[in-house]
Amino acid sequence: MKAVATAMRLPFNRAKIIAEGKWDARGTLGIDRTAPVGLTEVRLTFEIDSTADPKKIKKLVELTERFCVIFQTLANPPKLNIQFKPLPNS
Secondary structure, X not given: OHHHHHHHOOOOOEEEEEEEEEEOXXXXXXXXXXXXXXXXXXXXXXXXXXXXXXXXXHHHHHHHHHHOHHHHHHHOXXXXXXXXXXXXXX
């Protein structure tokens, strides 16, 4: 977000992004086979202290979302590949 704000020449005093996730530990711990493993919801809250116009702040959040590698990876999951290679004998 700071890089985007700098590119936009948007001043802010301080800013914070709070990420919260929802998950069911029973799936990860193998307690309940029907419970999902991993996060089922991710919430981001942007707290921005700035004198900038609210429309510019909204644009900052939109561009931060657009260029955030983690956000985009979660929103558009990559193709996953798994390989198995036996270790050579010593």
